[in-house]
Amino acid sequence: MIGEIKNGSERKWKKVVSRTITIALGAICIVLAAVLVIALVLYTPMVADQQSSDLQAQLADKDSQIASLTSQVSSLAAQVASLQNSLDQSYSASEVRDLLGNYSQQIVNYEAIISLSKSVYLAQNAPVTMGVGGTASIFSDYLGYAGYVGVQVESNSSTTYARVMYTLPVTEQIFDYNVTVGASGLAVFPVLPGPISVEVGNMEPIDIVNATVTAIYYY
Numbered sequence: 001m002i003g004e005i006k007n008g009s010e011r012k013w014k015k016v017v018s019r020t021i022t023i024a025l026g027a028i029c030i031v032l033a034a035v036l037v038i039a040l041v042l043y044t045p046m047v048a049d050q051q052s053s054d055l056q057a058q059l060a061d062k063d064s065q066i067a068s069l070t071s072q073v074s075s076l077a078a079q080v081a082s083l084q085n086s087l088d089q090s091y092s093a094s095e096v097r098d099l100l101g102n103y104s105q106q107i108v109n110y111e112a113i114i115s116l117s118k119s120v121y122l123a124q125n126a127p128v129t130m131g132v133g134g135t136a137s138i139f140s141d142y143l144g145y146a147g148y149v150g151v152q153v154e155s156n157s158s159t160t161y162a163r164v165m166y167t168l169p170v171t172e173q174i175f176d177y178n179v180t181v182g183a184s185g186l187a188v189f190p191v192l193p194g195p196i197s198v199e200v201g202n203m204e205p206i207d208i209v210n211a212t213v214t215a216i217y218y219y
Contacts (some may be wrong), residue, residue: 113219116147122198122215130209135163135201138213143196147219150188151198153181155211159203162213164189166196191217 112118122139130136138151143166151162162185163178178201179187202209 113145116218119216119218122149122217124214126213126215128200128211128213130200130202130211132204132206132208133202134209135199136211136213137197137199138215139196139198141196142194143191143217143219144193145219146190146192147217148188148190149196149198150186150216150218151181151200152186152214152216153200153211154184154213155181155200155202155209156183157202157204157207157209157211158182160185160209160211161201161203162187162189163199163201164191164196165199166191166194168192169194 109118126138128136128138149164151164153160153162159180160182161178161180163176165174165176167174177189179189181187198215200211200213
């Protein structure tokens with residue numbers, strides 16, 4: 001009898017425990033469901049906002065690309081218009097003749113330079129006075145073409161000489177030549193393009209020298 005009572009009590013206890021556990025699990029499920037609903041309510045707008053922000057960024061990037069392409073198209077259109085305008089321009093017959101005349105003159109000029117047929121005065125009948133054993137500068141400047149310089153001197157001394165100096169543009173090597181011309185004479189010096197100096201000098205030990213000098217550059 002006592003054993004039956006004991007067994008009945010254990011069965012009742014187990015039913016109570018089982019019911020309690022069931023209720024507890026149910027409550028936990030309800031709480032979890034509520035938490036899930038709250039999470040959905042809170043985070044769904046955030047996700048939507050993030051997606052919206054990403055879309056806006058993509059749209060802004062596309063707008064920038066469209067603006068850049070539009071600018072390029074405008075630039076190309078302007079270039080096409082400019083080229084078309086150039087094509088539309090035409091020279092008149094008189095303008096063509098003038099252009100041909102200019103080109104022909106340039107060709108003649110270059111041919112003359114090639115054959116050393118052009119010349120220019122560096123000094124013409126220039127009076128100079130030189131001290132004892134001194135020099136006088138006749139010309140100092142840049143000459144643009146290879147050629148030669150002729151120096152004609154008339155002086156009151158047989159020791160008078162003509163002198164030409166120039167520096168090579170690349171190597172900067174200095175060339176210094178002098179030729180005695182006496183009381184009357186001509187000296188000729190080959191020159192290359194670059195800075196050129198032309199002088200006259202004398203070797204007189206006592207007297208001052210007076211001279212008249214003409215220098216011509218042939219190129």
